Amino acid sequence: MDDDVSVDFGEDGLVPAVAQDAESGEVLMLAYVSPEALERTRETGRAHYYSRSRDELWEKGATSGHVQEIEEVRVDCDADTLLYLVEQEGGACHTGHRSCFYRTIEGENVGEEVYDPDAVYGDE
Numbered sequence: 001m002d003d004d005v006s007v008d009f010g011e012d013g014l015v016p017a018v019a020q021d022a023e024s025g026e027v028l029m030l031a032y033v034s035p036e037a038l039e040r041t042r043e044t045g046r047a048h049y050y051s052r053s054r055d056e057l058w059e060k061g062a063t064s065g066h067v068q069e070i071e072e073v074r075v076d077c078d079a080d081t082l083l084y085l086v087e088q089e090g091g092a093c094h095t096g097h098r099s100c101f102y103r104t105i106e107g108e109n110v111g112e113e114v115y116d117p118d119a120v121y122g123d124e
Contacts, residue, residue, distance in 0.1 A: 008080045009035055014050055017082040019060075019092060022071040028092035029100040031060075033082055038073075045070050047084050064120045066090035091115050 009015055014032040021028060031049040033041070037057050040048040047060040047068035061067030068086040075082060091114040093100040102111025 005075045005079055007035075007038065007075060007082070008078065010080060014052070015080055015082055017047075017049065017084055019047060019068055019084045019086050019088075021088055022085040023087070026099055027101055028068075028086070028088055028098070038082070041070060041073065041084070047086060060092075061089060064090065064094075064115075066092065066115070068092070094121065096120075 007015060014034055016030055017033045018030050019028040020026065032052055033048070034050040034057065037048040037050045040057065040059070044059075047070060049058055049060060050056070051058050059067075067089045068084065069089070070084060070086055072085040073082060074085065088098070091098050093102065093111075094117060095102070096113045096115050096117040097111045098114050099111055102113075103109050
Protein backbone atom coordinates (compact mmCIF):
# COMPACT_ATOMS: atom_id res chain seq x y z
CA MET A 1 0.00 0.00 0.00
CA ASP A 2 1.27 3.47 -0.87
CA ASP A 3 1.99 6.10 1.75
CA ASP A 4 -0.37 9.10 2.00
CA VAL A 5 0.57 12.01 -0.26
CA SER A 6 1.53 15.17 1.59
CA VAL A 7 -0.84 17.89 0.35
CA ASP A 8 0.68 21.36 -0.12
CA PHE A 9 -1.83 23.69 1.53
CA GLY A 10 0.22 26.77 0.61
CA GLU A 11 0.55 30.06 2.43
CA ASP A 12 -3.18 30.51 3.12
CA GLY A 13 -3.61 26.94 4.37
CA LEU A 14 -6.14 26.04 1.66
CA VAL A 15 -6.23 24.04 -1.57
CA PRO A 16 -8.90 24.06 -4.26
CA ALA A 17 -11.01 20.93 -4.54
CA VAL A 18 -13.07 20.05 -7.59
CA ALA A 19 -16.12 17.89 -6.88
CA GLN A 20 -16.92 15.57 -9.77
CA ASP A 21 -19.73 13.04 -10.08
CA ALA A 22 -17.98 9.68 -9.79
CA GLU A 23 -20.39 7.95 -12.16
CA SER A 24 -21.09 10.52 -14.89
CA GLY A 25 -17.90 12.58 -14.73
CA GLU A 26 -19.91 15.82 -14.51
CA VAL A 27 -18.00 18.62 -12.74
CA LEU A 28 -20.25 19.77 -9.91
CA MET A 29 -18.40 22.50 -8.04
CA LEU A 30 -15.13 23.95 -6.84
CA ALA A 31 -14.50 24.86 -3.23
CA TYR A 32 -11.55 25.14 -0.88
CA VAL A 33 -10.25 22.63 1.62
CA SER A 34 -8.22 23.16 4.78
CA PRO A 35 -6.25 20.40 6.49
CA GLU A 36 -9.12 20.00 8.99
CA ALA A 37 -11.70 19.79 6.18
CA LEU A 38 -9.68 17.07 4.47
CA GLU A 39 -9.33 15.18 7.74
CA ARG A 40 -13.11 15.36 8.36
CA THR A 41 -13.78 14.24 4.77
CA ARG A 42 -11.57 11.20 5.24
CA GLU A 43 -13.05 10.40 8.67
CA THR A 44 -16.71 10.69 7.67
CA GLY A 45 -16.75 9.77 3.97
CA ARG A 46 -18.67 12.97 3.26
CA ALA A 47 -17.28 16.09 1.60
CA HIS A 48 -16.13 18.87 3.91
CA TYR A 49 -14.85 22.23 2.74
CA TYR A 50 -13.62 25.53 4.15
CA SER A 51 -15.69 28.64 3.50
CA ARG A 52 -13.43 31.61 2.85
CA SER A 53 -16.36 34.06 3.10
CA ARG A 54 -17.64 32.67 6.42
CA ASP A 55 -14.17 31.67 7.65
CA GLU A 56 -15.40 28.27 8.83
CA LEU A 57 -15.41 24.55 8.10
CA TRP A 58 -18.61 23.20 6.53
CA GLU A 59 -20.02 19.85 5.53
CA LYS A 60 -21.61 19.84 2.09
CA GLY A 61 -25.33 19.25 2.53
CA ALA A 62 -25.48 19.84 6.29
CA THR A 63 -28.20 22.47 5.73
CA SER A 64 -29.77 21.31 2.46
CA GLY A 65 -29.45 17.55 2.79
CA HIS A 66 -27.66 17.54 -0.59
CA VAL A 67 -24.62 15.70 0.68
CA GLN A 68 -21.62 14.46 -1.26
CA GLU A 69 -20.60 10.92 -0.40
CA ILE A 70 -16.91 10.49 -1.20
CA GLU A 71 -15.98 7.66 -3.54
CA GLU A 72 -12.31 8.67 -3.83
CA VAL A 73 -10.02 11.63 -3.17
CA ARG A 74 -7.31 12.29 -5.74
CA VAL A 75 -4.36 14.67 -5.57
CA ASP A 76 -2.90 16.43 -8.61
CA CYS A 77 0.75 16.13 -9.68
CA ASP A 78 1.85 19.19 -7.67
CA ALA A 79 -0.12 18.04 -4.59
CA ASP A 80 -1.83 21.45 -4.44
CA THR A 81 -5.29 20.61 -5.79
CA LEU A 82 -7.77 17.89 -4.84
CA LEU A 83 -10.38 16.04 -6.85
CA TYR A 84 -13.32 14.69 -4.87
CA LEU A 85 -15.08 11.92 -6.78
CA VAL A 86 -18.53 11.95 -5.23
CA GLU A 87 -22.01 10.56 -5.24
CA GLN A 88 -24.11 13.73 -5.17
CA GLU A 89 -27.48 13.73 -3.41
CA GLY A 90 -29.72 16.40 -4.97
CA GLY A 91 -28.03 19.52 -6.28
CA ALA A 92 -24.48 20.64 -5.66
CA CYS A 93 -25.16 24.34 -6.21
CA HIS A 94 -26.84 26.64 -3.69
CA THR A 95 -28.81 28.14 -6.62
CA GLY A 96 -30.78 24.90 -6.98
CA HIS A 97 -28.84 23.54 -9.94
CA ARG A 98 -27.23 20.11 -10.11
CA SER A 99 -23.84 21.72 -10.91
CA CYS A 100 -22.43 25.15 -10.12
CA PHE A 101 -21.37 25.27 -13.78
CA TYR A 102 -24.92 25.72 -15.08
CA ARG A 103 -24.39 28.68 -17.44
CA THR A 104 -22.18 29.67 -20.31
CA ILE A 105 -20.03 32.81 -20.38
CA GLU A 106 -22.76 34.34 -22.59
CA GLY A 107 -25.27 33.78 -19.78
CA GLU A 108 -27.14 30.88 -21.34
CA ASN A 109 -28.59 28.48 -18.76
CA VAL A 110 -27.41 25.01 -19.75
CA GLY A 111 -27.85 23.25 -16.41
CA GLU A 112 -30.59 21.37 -14.69
CA GLU A 113 -32.35 22.98 -11.71
CA VAL A 114 -33.09 20.16 -9.28
CA TYR A 115 -34.51 21.95 -6.23
CA ASP A 116 -35.99 25.27 -5.09
CA PRO A 117 -33.30 27.10 -3.07
CA ASP A 118 -35.88 29.34 -1.36
CA ALA A 119 -37.63 26.26 0.03
CA VAL A 120 -34.32 24.87 1.31
CA TYR A 121 -32.50 27.99 2.55
CA GLY A 122 -35.26 30.57 2.95
CA ASP A 123 -34.10 34.19 2.86
CA GLU A 124 -30.56 33.62 4.16
